[in-house]
Amino acid sequence: MLEKMDLTKKMDKETYKAKIEDLQEKLGGLQRECKALNIPVMIAFEGYDAAGKGSQIAELIQALDPRGFEVHAVKQETENEKMHAFLWRFWTKTPPNGRIAIYDSSWYRHVLVERFEKIMTKEQLANAYDSICSFERQLSDGGMAIIKIFLCIDKKEQKKRFKKLLKSKETAWRVTKADLKRNDDFGKYQAINEEMLQKTDTDYAPWTLVEATDRRFATIKIYTTVINALAAKVEAAKMPKAEEVAAAKPEYDKELQSSILSKADLTKMLTKEEYKKKLKVLQEKIQMLHGEMYRKRIPLVVGFEGWDAGGKGGAIKRLTEKMDPRGYVVHPTASPNDIEREHHYLWRFWEAMPKAGHATIFDRTWYGRVMVERIEGFCSTQDWQRAYKEMNDMESDLVNAGAVVLKFWLQIDQDEQKRRFEERQQNPEKQWKITDEDWRNREKWDQYEEAVNEMLIRTSTPKAPWIVVEGNCKYYARIKVLQSVVDALETRLKEEK
Amino acid sequence: MLEKMDLTKKMDKETYKAKIEDLQEKLGGLQRECKALNIPVMIAFEGYDAAGKGSQIAELIQALDPRGFEVHAVKQETENEKMHAFLWRFWTKTPPNGRIAIYDSSWYRHVLVERFEKIMTKEQLANAYDSICSFERQLSDGGMAIIKIFLCIDKKEQKKRFKKLLKSKETAWRVTKADLKRNDDFGKYQAINEEMLQKTDTDYAPWTLVEATDRRFATIKIYTTVINALAAKVEAAKMPKAEEVAAAKPEYDKELQSSILSKADLTKMLTKEEYKKKLKVLQEKIQMLHGEMYRKRIPLVVGFEGWDAGGKGGAIKRLTEKMDPRGYVVHPTASPNDIEREHHYLWRFWEAMPKAGHATIFDRTWYGRVMVERIEGFCSTQDWQRAYKEMNDMESDLVNAGAVVLKFWLQIDQDEQKRRFEERQQNPEKQWKITDEDWRNREKWDQYEEAVNEMLIRTSTPKAPWIVVEGNCKYYARIKVLQSVVDALETRLKEEK
Numbered sequence: 001m002l003e004k005m006d007l008t009k010k011m012d013k014e015t016y017k018a019k020i021e022d023l024q025e026k027l028g029g030l031q032r033e034c035k036a037l038n039i040p041v042m043i044a045f046e047g048y049d050a051a052g053k054g055s056q057i058a059e060l061i062q063a064l065d066p067r068g069f070e071v072h073a074v075k076q077e078t079e080n081e082k083m084h085a086f087l088w089r090f091w092t093k094t095p096p097n098g099r100i101a102i103y104d105s106s107w108y109r110h111v112l113v114e115r116f117e118k119i120m121t122k123e124q125l126a127n128a129y130d131s132i133c134s135f136e137r138q139l140s141d142g143g144m145a146i147i148k149i150f151l152c153i154d155k156k157e158q159k160k161r162f163k164k165l166l167k168s169k170e171t172a173w174r175v176t177k178a179d180l181k182r183n184d185d186f187g188k189y190q191a192i193n194e195e196m197l198q199k200t201d202t203d204y205a206p207w208t209l210v211e212a213t214d215r216r217f218a219t220i221k222i223y224t225t226v227i228n229a230l231a232a233k234v235e236a237a238k239m240p241k242a243e244e245v246a247a248a249k250p251e252y253d254k255e256l257q258s259s260i261l262s263k264a265d266l267t268k269m270l271t272k273e274e275y276k277k278k279l280k281v282l283q284e285k286i287q288m289l290h291g292e293m294y295r296k297r298i299p300l301v302v303g304f305e306g307w308d309a310g311g312k313g314g315a316i317k318r319l320t321e322k323m324d325p326r327g328y329v330v331h332p333t334a335s336p337n338d339i340e341r342e343h344h345y346l347w348r349f350w351e352a353m354p355k356a357g358h359a360t361i362f363d364r365t366w367y368g369r370v371m372v373e374r375i376e377g378f379c380s381t382q383d384w385q386r387a388y389k390e391m392n393d394m395e396s397d398l399v400n401a402g403a404v405v406l407k408f409w410l411q412i413d414q415d416e417q418k419r420r421f422e423e424r425q426q427n428p429e430k431q432w433k434i435t436d437e438d439w440r441n442r443e444k445w446d447q448y449e450e451a452v453n454e455m456l457i458r459t460s461t462p463k464a465p466w467i468v469v470e471g472n473c474k475y476y477a478r479i480k481v482l483q484s485v486v487d488a489l490e491t492r493l494k495e496e497k
Numbered sequence: 498m499l500e501k502m503d504l505t506k507k508m509d510k511e512t513y514k515a516k517i518e519d520l521q522e523k524l525g526g527l528q529r530e531c532k533a534l535n536i537p538v539m540i541a542f543e544g545y546d547a548a549g550k551g552s553q554i555a556e557l558i559q560a561l562d563p564r565g566f567e568v569h570a571v572k573q574e575t576e577n578e579k580m581h582a583f584l585w586r587f588w589t590k591t592p593p594n595g596r597i598a599i600y601d602s603s604w605y606r607h608v609l610v611e612r613f614e615k616i617m618t619k620e621q622l623a624n625a626y627d628s629i630c631s632f633e634r635q636l637s638d639g640g641m642a643i644i645k646i647f648l649c650i651d652k653k654e655q656k657k658r659f660k661k662l663l664k665s666k667e668t669a670w671r672v673t674k675a676d677l678k679r680n681d682d683f684g685k686y687q688a689i690n691e692e693m694l695q696k697t698d699t700d701y702a703p704w705t706l707v708e709a710t711d712r713r714f715a716t717i718k719i720y721t722t723v724i725n726a727l728a729a730k731v732e733a734a735k736m737p738k739a740e741e742v743a744a745a746k747p748e749y750d751k752e753l754q755s756s757i758l759s760k761a762d763l764t765k766m767l768t769k770e771e772y773k774k775k776l777k778v779l780q781e782k783i784q785m786l787h788g789e790m791y792r793k794r795i796p797l798v799v800g801f802e803g804w805d806a807g808g809k810g811g812a813i814k815r816l817t818e819k820m821d822p823r824g825y826v827v828h829p830t831a832s833p834n835d836i837e838r839e840h841h842y843l844w845r846f847w848e849a850m851p852k853a854g855h856a857t858i859f860d861r862t863w864y865g866r867v868m869v870e871r872i873e874g875f876c877s878t879q880d881w882q883r884a885y886k887e888m889n890d891m892e893s894d895l896v897n898a899g900a901v902v903l904k905f906w907l908q909i910d911q912d913e914q915k916r917r918f919e920e921r922q923q924n925p926e927k928q929w930k931i932t933d934e935d936w937r938n939r940e941k942w943d944q945y946e947e948a949v950n951e952m953l954i955r956t957s958t959p960k961a962p963w964i965v966v967e968g969n970c971k972y973y974a975r976i977k978v979l980q981s982v983v984d985a986l987e988t989r990l991k992e993e994k
Contacts, residue, residue, distance in 0.1 A: 038839075083794070083852035085898035091847035096839035126623035127897050134890040141883060142841045297580070342535075342593035344639045350588035355580035386638060393631040400624050401582035 001197050001209065002190055004460050005152050006258040010214035023223040024063035030230040031064055031100065037237045038097040040144050043226060044106035047151030048189075049179045050161040051212045053104050056151065059219045060102070060226065069100035074109055086110045086128070087135055094139065106148075107132060111196050116182060116189055129199045140204040145233040147226055148205060150197065151212040155186035191462060198396070198461050203386040209457060211258060221256045254446070257453050260468060264411045269473035279318060282482040287322040289489040293357060294327050296496050299403040300359035301395075302485065305367055306410025307448075308438045309420040311471050312363055315410065315481045320361065328359035333368065345369055345379075345387075346394055353398065365407070366391055370455045375447050388458040395464040404492045405464035408481055409456065410471040414445060498694050498706065499687055501957050502649050503755040507711035520720040521560035527727040528561050528597065534734045535594040537641050540723060541603035544648030545686075546676045547658040548709045550601050553648065556716045557723065558599070566597035571606055583607045583625070584632055591636060603645075604629060608693050613679060613686055626696045637701040642730040644723055645702060647694065648709040652683040688959065695893075695958050700883040706954060708755060718753045751943070754950050757965060761908045766970035776815060779979040784819040786986040790854060791824050793993050796900040797856035798892075799982065802864055803907025804945075805935045806917040808968050809860055812907065812978045817858065824854070830861035842866055842876075842884075843891055850895065862904070863888055867952045872944050885955040892961040901989045902961035905978055906953065907968040911942060 034041055043060075045053040057071060072093055081089045087107060095101035105113075111128050114120075120128070136146055153161070162183060165171040182189045201207045208225045212218040270278070293300055302319070304312040316330060331352045340348045346366055354360040369391070374384040395405050412420075421442070424434040441448070460466035467484050471477040531538055540557075542550040554568060569590055578586045584604060592598035602610075608625050611617075617625070633643055650658070659680060662668040679686045698704045705722045709715040767775070790797055799816070801809045813827060828849045837845045843863055851857040866888070871881040892902050909917075918939070921931040938945070957963035964981050968974040 040839075080852060083796070083854070084850060085894045085900075087894055088847060088850060088898075091844060094841060094844055096836065098839070122618075122620040123623065124897075126620065126627075131890070131894050131897075134887070138843070138887050138890075139841055144841070299580070339593065342537075342595070344591060344636055344641070346635070347588060347591055350585060353581060353585060355577060357580070390631070390635050393628070393635070397582045397584060397628050400621075400628075401585075403582075 001201075001457055001460055002152060002194055004258065004260055004457050004466065005209060005211055006260060006263055007152060007154050007157070007211050007213045009211040009217050009258065011217040011220060011255075013216070016216040016220060019220055020223070023220065023227060026227050027060075027063040027223060027230075028065065030227060030234060031068055033234045034100070034145070034230060035068055035098040037234060038143075039230075039233055039237060040095045040097050041100040041147070041230065041233075042095060042103070042139070042144060043100065043147045043149065044103045044108065045149050045151065046106060046108050046112065047149070047210070047212065048153050048158055049182060050158055050165070050175075051151035051153045052215060052218060053151060055215065056149075056212075056218055056222055057102055057104055060222060063223075064100065068098070069102060070095070071102045071104060074103055074105040074107075085131075087131055090135070094144070097143075107135065108196060108200075112192060113178070113182075115192055116185075117178065132200060133202065136200075136202070136205040145229060146205040147229045148200075148207045149222055149225060150193075150207055150209050151218065152209055153212050155183060157213055158183050158186070194462050198392055201392075201458060202389055203382070206385070209258070217256075224253060224256055254450065257450065258457055260453050260456050261409075261411055261449055264468050264470045266411070266413055266416070266470050266472040268470045268476050270475040270479060272475065275475035275479060278479050279482070282479065282486055283318070283322040285486050286319070286482060286489075287324075289486065289493065290323045290327055290359065292493055293359070293404075293489060294324075295357070296493065297356040297402075298492060298496070299354040299356050299398070299401070300328075300489070301354065301362070301398060301403055301405045302359065303362045303365035303367070303405075303407040304410065305365060305371070305408070305452075306469075306471065307412050307417055308441060309417050309424070309433075310410035310412050311474050311477050312410055314474055315408070315469075315478050316361055316363055318478045319482060319485060323359070327357070328361060329354070330361045330363060333362060333364035345373075346390065350394070354403075356402065366394070367407075367455060367459070370459075371448060371451050374451055375444060388455075391459055392461060392464075395459075395461070399463045404488055406485065406488055407460075407464065407466045408484070409452065409466055409468045410477060411468055412471045414442075416472045417442065498698075498954055498957055499649060499691055501755065501757055501954050501963065502706060502708055503757060503760055504649060504651050504654070504708050504710045506708040506714050506755065508714040508717060508752075510713070513713040513717060516717050517720070520717065520724060523724050524557075524560040524720060524727075525562065527724060527731060528565055530731045531597070531642070531727060532565055532595040534731060535640075536727075536730055536734060537592045537594050538597040538644070538727065538730075539592060539600070539636070539641060540597065540644045540646065541600045541605065542646050542648065543603060543605050543609065544646070544707070544709065545650050545655055546679060547655050547662070547672075548648035548650045549712060549715060550648060552712065553646075553709075553715055553719055554599055554601055557719060560720070561597065565595070566599060567592070568599045568601060571600055571602040571604075582628075584628055587632070591641070594640075604632065605693060605697075609689060610675070610679075612689060613682075614675065629697060630699065633697075633699070633702040642726060643702040644726045645697075645704045646719055646722060647690075647704055647706050648715065649706055650709050652680060654710055655680050655683070691959050695889055698889075698955065699886055700879070703882070706755070714753075721753055751947065754947065755954055757950050757953050758906075758908055758946055761965050761967045763908070763910055763913070763967050763969040765967045765973050767972040767976060769972060772972035772976060775976050776979070779976065779983055780815070780819040782983050783816070783979060783986075784821075786983065786990065787820045787824060787856065789990055790856070790901075790986060791821075792854075793990065794853040794899075795989060795993070796851040796853050796895070796898070797825075797986070798851065798859070798895060798900055798902045799856065800859045800862035800864070800902075800904040801907065802862060802868075802905070802949075803966075803968065804909050804914055805938060806914050806921070806930075807907035807909050808971050808974050809907055811971055812905070812966075812975050813858055813860060815975045816979060816982060820856070825856035825858060826851070827858045827860060830859060830865065842870075843887065846891070851900075853899065863891070864904075864952060864956070867956075868945060868948050871948055872941060885952075888956055889958060889961075892956075892958070896960045901985055903982065903985055904957075904961065904963045905981070906949065906963055906965045907974060908965055909968045911939075913969045914939065 045057060047053060061069065061071065090107040093101060111125065115125070140146055162175050162180065165175050197207055210218050210221050304316060306312050320328060320330065336348065349366045352360055369379065369387040370384050373379045398405055421434055421438065424430040456466050456468070469477045469480050542554060544550060558566065558568065587604040590598060608622065612622065637643055659672050659677065662672050694704055707715050707718050801813060803809050817825060817827065833845065846863045849857055866876065866884040867881050870876045895902055918931055918935065921927040953963050966974045966977050
């Protein structure tokens, strides 16, 4: 999830000024509504050191009536706290009905900073995650609004901030040795955070990742997150029917999303000659690796998603061309048929999963749940919001059973899509590939972009990553797909030895 | 949970005959309703070998339209199944909407029989539980009715049944070496089952433990369980409002419950002389052990529940008499005050939990949630049904942090209670102890008995057990309490060395 963040996001002063006043007013109003409706609220701030947790909390409370909230700075456990179960100090600090508690670092400290420093057995870690999920679930079931915010900066930015702090006597004390060690070992600490996010990003207490390189941008995104969450809770409290609540739609601001798709550099290209040369080498490698995977009994799952006419078919063709056809299946995913519709939405994908040593390549995947089903309203808001964790859990089961899981997003821009659509319409051989629905979907480009950006962030995990493929040049796209598969298989086979 | 089962439960032929026809009719009707409402149903049978899973399934399907269900016999994984994630074969066997799937042994096989036979790392085990809970949660969120039945017999009964099967050529093949090994190692296998029940007894997919020594009794209890679960699901499907669903109350048949309380032998007694002698010895031991616990930094949590006038106060007094007052607190639990009422119901108990080396003794506990709050309607049906797991989770957090957790139920019969109430009213020194509310509660004896029996079964865990104390003779009761505390502390301190 973290590696997908666009940390260059920023906001100029004017835009910030234009937005903040309105947001502060809204938040103040929501605080009063929560008080009137007796809704307790917990807001947890986590993220990298020096990402600005303290100053963002300071910004946030500007809008709040000071009689209605408190801020808990969560540091190392005191002697007294050490003498209790680790959640004790958080249970005792849960806010009463109608009040807001804000945590500067939170109950996640135990599985983040403390895990990095101390040795925890795998069993202790598993217990800690169980305890945390149970804690949040219980509070949420009891009516608590739980908002979890994760502030991201990268290693370089962090180092820069540390340096600045260390320069002055007044601030140097804020940088500890442990902070510096986590900067040195940024990759290792990032992996710990990744695992934490994956295990605890639930529908009842979801994480919001905030790009925090630019302070103004982060402030506006945090305000918007808190406002959306509280507004949904207030609406739910007023309307007892589960159905109507589910329909509540948060305000969406494109500017506040990591624009993964728009960041893709679509000028990347290869000449036909380069393409042919590379293709040959990679296909031979894949043939060999596919055989190795078969002998080592490792299953392979590859999912393809992307814009219509993004080049999925062509990429799949090149990927499989030299593979032994007895060892793979290409599984095209259309709308569910009558039988499939009578099952859980993941059922048909479980049915299709490869056995050990085999490969299944999905032409469109289970991610339809958070794209077309979300946008067309084929499932409820609750359904697709729950789905991120459901799909992460499924992929985690596959990986735990030994599988390699890869997911490709084939990205093209709107002009390129139009060009390809028109080409298809003019070419009698390709006319079957283009339907009215494709044109209709095209009109919903912005909605899809929002959904896809959210999907990429929330379901790209270290063990089942999303790979965004710059697809305006088909040659380039195909080579990137094949190269990514080769890399993943080689890495996995090395583990086996 | 399992050790609390009353395995002597049985039912005579006449009662059985009088009940079964009506139940079969009801179940048949519910199957048709589920079909009409498109509700899919999974019924999992687990339990000890030879407890009668097969024959109980045969009984159950008598009532069902054969076009609407299928039975899956879950054996060792096939070669093909081995080549997938362990849940794959169950995902692919989930029933479509409107159909019933029955599993003779189920997805729990992986953490039971297979765990007993193979070596699983703690991480694999934790992953397996995560996968199972996620599987059930996803299906339940998708509309599946999930019914899980666990058939219990004891070691002796199982041995007897094996012997009988082995006698005849026609049936001897049904007893495998692995079965016999699990009988030899019954205690170890029981512990595995206990852990499984504790980790997977959720509000969305609860377990029903069935006393299976007597076949007729088990059949009626299984029918009743399935009928209650389906009736609730059908009602929920008809009424979209969460509130009204929560109010659905299952039919309750006292006969079908493990009657733990009524099994307590209330004639147990001690003379005053015996009492005095034992008391002195035990109090000295406790004094010494309490010091040991303090030095070893082990926290102690003791909860007292029981009928009004059951003798809680007297027992607590004797327990603490020789303990160093700096090292323990007695925490009386009344109705929540204004501040407590504004928090999650477990908050005030978390507040009171002892730090390492200290003891907290609760006079009434968090279990009020599933007794008085359940019976008086102070919380919703959903609230108290969820609470069993919530309380198990809290105690599990305490135990994982090193605590000793013990829970006492002080049992007296109705006559004895009446005698004590009257004595209190006549004795001016004790009049303050008796209120009108005590008399009112007394009228709800049967309701409390039902709630307490269910509570004892669902929340007595190996690491935080319920101890039922036969309390008609106060001397006997106090000694049993003190002896139990001594035993638990000695066991725990041995682990520490």
